[in-house]
Amino acid sequence: MNLVAPFPYFGGKSRAASLVWEAFGDVANYVEPFAGSAAMLLAAPEGKRIETINDADGFIANFWRAVAQDPDSVAHHADWPCSEVDLEARHAWLVNRAERLRWQLEDPDFFDxxxxGWWCWGACNWIGSGWCEGTGPHHTNGTRIFDSRKLPHLGNAGRGINRKLPHLGDAGQGINRQLPHLGNAGQGEHPRSAYIREWMMKLAERLRDVRVTCGDWKRVVKDSVTTRHGLTGLFLDPPYTKGAMNYAAGGVGTELPLHVQAWCRDNGDNPLLRIALCGHAGEHDALLDADWFTGTWTARKGYAASAEAVQNSKDETVWFSPHCIRADAGQQRMFA
Structure with missing residues (x-):
């Protein structure tokens, strides 16, 4: 099983990973300004490189920092049964700490x-968008959240840390394998607890040397973070210009992707940058006349089975800067 985030995330790009990394090749530095589920980082091929991920959402940045530094504690707080009353209470508690968390994360060593753990647990039980956004049909009075939303996720399939029990190690028979005794857990530890703990430990191992920042995307596309460290793969996945699902801080339908596109146009000819920009079909075609090229892939449809959702999943496109490796580059060299 490939290592993935232990929470569901709308807009994740795990299915596009092979397409992107083939275009990046062997880079010395990797930067992901809109990390989200960090799917592209977690799917990176083995190799020695400097790695930096960033997200404007404090809950996301804090999760990746915390699991890298203290996976056992994160697992402890994420390990809790599905409960509607706890979901509401924890949602209120988290939303009312969002602003403070955001400025605390300016300290590069801070995490909670x-x-x-509570944020990850809730993301796995929440249906639809709005988890910890503090907007929409749920309202806070400064102490608690009054919520008229749907029930938490109670289905048998589960999601994230609540789904079936795959084994994350390299031995055994996946979900049929008897989970081993892990860490400091007692012999009576519940298999679910052992599973969550192992998942967090695996993530911590992968994230050991990854730098995690929280803030505006422009802070991590500067030369000091990118080309100063050599050939850089830069994966840009801003919220799209259209869609109904808010899967990143700021949501969809803003001018943010156009600002990112403008930055790409200004910097795409840098030979030390290999840039991948994500969007729906046609969204960033203005870059094509600057020698950018595209690749397509099919995303998961999520909860919605509407015609729009199906079409959007088919319209997923990645625009690659001129110095990325084209899929037909090997054939071109053979016949040169």
């Missing part, structure tokens, strides 16, 4: 394992 309890917030990370």
């Amino acid at each position: 394992a309890k917030i990370a």
Whole structure:
């Protein structure tokens, strides 16, 4: 099983990973300004490189920092049964700490394992968008959230840390394998607890040397973070210009992707940058006349089975800067 985020995330790009990394090739530096589920980082091929991920959402940045530094504590706080009353209470508690968390994360060594675990647990039980956004049909009075939303996710399939029990190690028979005794857990530890703990430990191992920042995307596309460290793969996945699902801080339908597109146009000819920009079909075609090229892939449809959702999943496109490796580059060299 490939290592993935232990929470569902709308807009994740795990299915596009092979397409992107083939275009990046062997880079010395990797930067992901809109990390989200960090799917592209977690799917990176083995190799020695400097790696930086960033997200404007404090809950996301805090999760990745916390699981890298204290996976055992994150697992402890994420390990809790599905409960509607706890979901409401924890949602209120988290939303009312969002602003403070955001400025605390300006300290590069700060993280909060309890917030990370509760946020991850809630993301796995919440249906639809709006988890910890503090907007929409749920309202806070400064102490608690009054919520008229749907029930938490109670289905048998589950999601994220609540789904079936795959084994994350390299031995055994996946979900049929008897989970081993892990860490400091007692012999009576519940298999679910052992599973969550192992998942967090695997993530911590992968994230050990990854730098995690929280803030505006422009902070991590500067030369000091990118080309100063050599050939850089830069994966840009801003919220799209259209769609109904808010899967990133700021949501969809803003001018943010156009600002990102403008930056790409200004910097795409840098030979030390290999840039991948994500969007729906046609969204960033203005870059094509600057020698950019595209690749397509099919995303998961999520909850919605509407015609728009199906079409959007088919319209997923990645625009690659001129110095990325084209899929037909090997054939071109053979016949040169």
